[in-house]
Amino acid sequence: MSGKKRKLMKVYPIEENCISCRYCEVACTMVHSESQDPVKAYKLEGLKPRPTVEVKGAVSLSVMCRHCKHPFCFDACISGAITVDKNGKVNLDEDKCVGCWNCVLVCPFGAAHPFVERKHSFKCDLCEERGFPACVEACPNRALIYDFER
Amino acid sequence: MRYVIVGNSAAAVGCITGIRKVDKENEIVVISYEDRCYSKPMIADVLVDFPEEKLLYRDEKFFEENGVTQILGHKAISINPESKVVVLDSGELVPYDKLLISTGAVPFVPPIEGSDKKGVFTFTELGSAKAFKEYIKENNVKEVIIIGSGFIGLEVAYFLREIGINVTVVELLDRVLGKALDKRGSEIVEKMLRDKGVNFIFNNTVERIEGDEKVTSVTLKSGDVLRADAVVVAIGVRPNVELAKTAGVEVNRGIVTDDHMATNVPDIYAAGDCIECLDITDGQRKPLPLFPLAFEQGFVAGLNMAGKKMEYLGGLPLNSLKFLEKPVLNAGIVEPPDDSYEVILNDQFEKKGYYRKAIIKDNRLVGFVAIGEIDRVGILTNLIRQRIDVSGIKDRLVSLDFGLVDLPQEWRKEKLVEDKTAYKDWRAV
Numbered sequence: 005m006s007g008k009k010r011k012l013m014k015v016y017p018i019e020e021n022c023i024s025c026r027y028c029e030v031a032c033t034m035v036h037s038e039s040q041d042p043v044k045a046y047k048l049e050g051l052k053p054r055p056t057v058e059v060k061g062a063v064s065l066s067v068m069c070r071h072c073k074h075p076f077c078f079d080a081c082i083s084g085a086i087t088v089d090k091n092g093k094v095n096l097d098e099d100k101c102v103g104c105w106n107c108v109l110v111c112p113f114g115a116a117h118p119f120v121e122r123k124h125s126f127k128c129d130l131c132e133e134r135g136f137p138a139c140v141e142a143c144p145n146r147a148l149i150y151d152f153e154r
Numbered sequence: 155m156r157y158v159i160v161g162n163s164a165a166a167v168g169c170i171t172g173i174r175k176v177d178k179e180n181e182i183v184v185i186s187y188e189d190r191c192y193s194k195p196m197i198a199d200v201l202v203d204f205p206e207e208k209l210l211y212r213d214e215k216f217f218e219e220n221g222v223t224q225i226l227g228h229k230a231i232s233i234n235p236e237s238k239v240v241v242l243d244s245g246e247l248v249p250y251d252k253l254l255i256s257t258g259a260v261p262f263v264p265p266i267e268g269s270d271k272k273g274v275f276t277f278t279e280l281g282s283a284k285a286f287k288e289y290i291k292e293n294n295v296k297e298v299i300i301i302g303s304g305f306i307g308l309e310v311a312y313f314l315r316e317i318g319i320n321v322t323v324v325e326l327l328d329r330v331l332g333k334a335l336d337k338r339g340s341e342i343v344e345k346m347l348r349d350k351g352v353n354f355i356f357n358n359t360v361e362r363i364e365g366d367e368k369v370t371s372v373t374l375k376s377g378d379v380l381r382a383d384a385v386v387v388a389i390g391v392r393p394n395v396e397l398a399k400t401a402g403v404e405v406n407r408g409i410v411t412d413d414h415m416a417t418n419v420p421d422i423y424a425a426g427d428c429i430e431c432l433d434i435t436d437g438q439r440k441p442l443p444l445f446p447l448a449f450e451q452g453f454v455a456g457l458n459m460a461g462k463k464m465e466y467l468g469g470l471p472l473n474s475l476k477f478l479e480k481p482v483l484n485a486g487i488v489e490p491p492d493d494s495y496e497v498i499l500n501d502q503f504e505k506k507g508y509y510r511k512a513i514i515k516d517n518r519l520v521g522f523v524a525i526g527e528i529d530r531v532g533i534l535t536n537l538i539r540q541r542i543d544v545s546g547i548k549d550r551l552v553s554l555d556f557g558l559v560d561l562p563q564e565w566r567k568e569k570l571v572e573d574k575t576a577y578k579d580w581r582a583v
């Protein structure tokens with residue numbers, strides 16, 4: 005076992021299993037909302053999901069921050085809002101972010117999203133506060149798995 | 155082993171990060187004549203009374219945790235590569251085993267008559283931004299002339315309007331951001347700024363700055379005279395190579411480095427705005443004074459300084475206009491230089507508030523512009539970086555739901571399943 009690397013757990017999309025039901029998007033938006041209500045989260049709080057379900061023909065998958073081993077978003081962040089913790093988890097501090105959109109411009113997965121009206125970016129935080137990613141829990145098809153970094 | 159870094163900004167922080175990936179122990183010393191590690195792209199915010207602590211890029215904790223000693227408020231005036239020391243203006247000698255020069259860029263000020271008068275400013279350091287802000291307050295400045303419509307000039311213009319000052323931008327070319335953006339993009343940016351109350355004068359320049367001691371007006375090349383309580387020269391920057399020259403480091407348009415960010419002088423590396431960088435879109439070496447590139451070059455330099463051989467792949471020019479209501483992003487080539495390039499447009503700006511453009515050569519994406527709707531454009535940036543074949547998806551490149559499903563399945567497998575996201579995995583193929 006290469007004991008050194010396998011510290012970070014993150015979410016892996018399994019495109020063979022995805023049926024583009026978007027439950028992951030709904031669950032994500034809800035758990036990151038004030039109201040903890042899926043409808044209010046979208047309609048009143050104007051929140052947006054951190055994963056994006058992409059669909060093309062028969063293929064679909066849910067894409068969220070990959071917590072890259074070399075995060076371009078971290079290189080590009082001008083405010084110091086993006087940090088990498090000792091396990092390799094990539095954090096984005098929305099309060100510190102100044103909305104320069106550099107992370108949006110360089111993220112190869114399109115996983116750092118702009119919240120233009122509020123002048124800050126946002127992305128998957130692996131539901132750190134909650135302890136387990138809500139998208140993984142919500143997926144009815146095991147198209148998202150929570151696993152150690154490969 | 156002792157690492158010394160001259161400069162305390164993007165490239166320096168990148169270098170510290172790189173060194174610490176490999177070497178957790180040895181001493182790192184950072185030297186800067188400025189008093190803190192702030193973010194340059196954020197200095198325009200001081201004009202609108204932005205809390206100054208927010209300008210910090212890395213705080214004391216960062217330096218402590220990384221075991222970095224800072225020597226602040228002192229300028230490095232020369233390097234002696236034989237005895238391997240950096241000489242400070244205080245007379246202090248700082249010995250090094252590996253040295254990084256990351257002295258950034260200095261503003262370019264063309265010889266304009268009267269540019270030594272009070273009230274003429276450049277805008278590339280926190281000190282100069284604050285001095286300008288003071289001058290505005292103390293002299294009750296109402297009219298400002300900005301020379302140059304590059305990113306810095308436009309940003310200053312925007313923020314001056316925020317605090318109610320009249321602004322006129324004088325530009326030699328016929329449009330804003332002439333070197334950085336395509337024509338349509340310029341038009342959109344100009345409109346947004348005009349709506350904000352910024353005036354523009356194109357195909358013209360300031361020939362003379364008038365006034366006894368202080369600026370009172372400017373005379374344009376066309377002969378027109380404009381009132382000016384202050385002038386900001388924002389024509390561009392050039393690599394700050396003064397210190398490097400004292401060490402006998404080779405300098406062309408900027409400091410010359412090899413693929414490992416090393417200069418021609420043993421144990422001296424360089425990164426950031428002070429170097430000339432390989433532009434991956436055209437294979438030319440040139441100054442590319444951009445924050446993300448400075449960081450990445452510093453990072454690669456740090457790895458190499460600490461003994462991990464890693465090549466720098468070259469930089470992709472990219473920009474984000476961060477102050478307007480609608481974001482404006484671009485990367486790579488934005489205006490095709492000849493008709494061997496293909497252009498794909500999705501211009502919905504009037505109707506829906508967005509504009510997308512993709513530039514393709516030999517079935518490879520080489521540049522794009524995204525205005526208004528910018529979510530997930532990083533996927534395009536990566537297509538350029540990795541030179542992925544786009545022949546089957548050309549029209550998709552400018553649509554808002556373009557995504558990873560449009561990329562080869564092999565790519566998704568490699569990045570998403572096998573987790574190949576280390577620096578070496580992002581190489582261009």
Ligand SMILES: Cc1cc2nc3c(=O)[nH]c(=O)nc-3n(C[C@H](O)[C@H](O)[C@H](O)COP(=O)(O)OP(=O)(O)OC[C@H]3O[C@@H](n4cnc5c(N)ncnc54)[C@H](O)[C@@H]3O)c2cc1C
Pocket residue numbers: 104160161162163164165166185186187188193194195196197198228229230231256257258259277278279305306394397425426427428443444445446448472473474476
């Ligand atoms: C107003 C403004 C807005 C910008 N906006 C953007 C943007 O939106 N996006 C973007 O990508 N880029 C932007 N840039 C460019 C970006 O700031 C630079 O590319 C980046 O800061 C370069 O980092 P660097 O480490 O190479 O050098 P710099 O940030 O220039 O820092 C140089 C460092 O060296 C120190 N130094 C220099 N000489 C000596 C010496 N002899 N002795 C001791 N210390 C010395 C300085 O004090 C400083 O700490 C902007 C720049 C400005 C001025």
Ligand code: SF4
Pocket residue numbers: 068069070071072074075076077078094110111112113114115116127
């Ligand atoms: S936001 Fe993008 S670049 Fe940053 S860690 Fe996540 S996937 Fe990687």
Ligand code: SF4
Pocket residue numbers: 077080081082083084085086096100101102103104105106107108124125
């Ligand atoms: S938008 Fe925010 S998080 Fe993203 S790079 Fe800019 S400051 Fe950093």
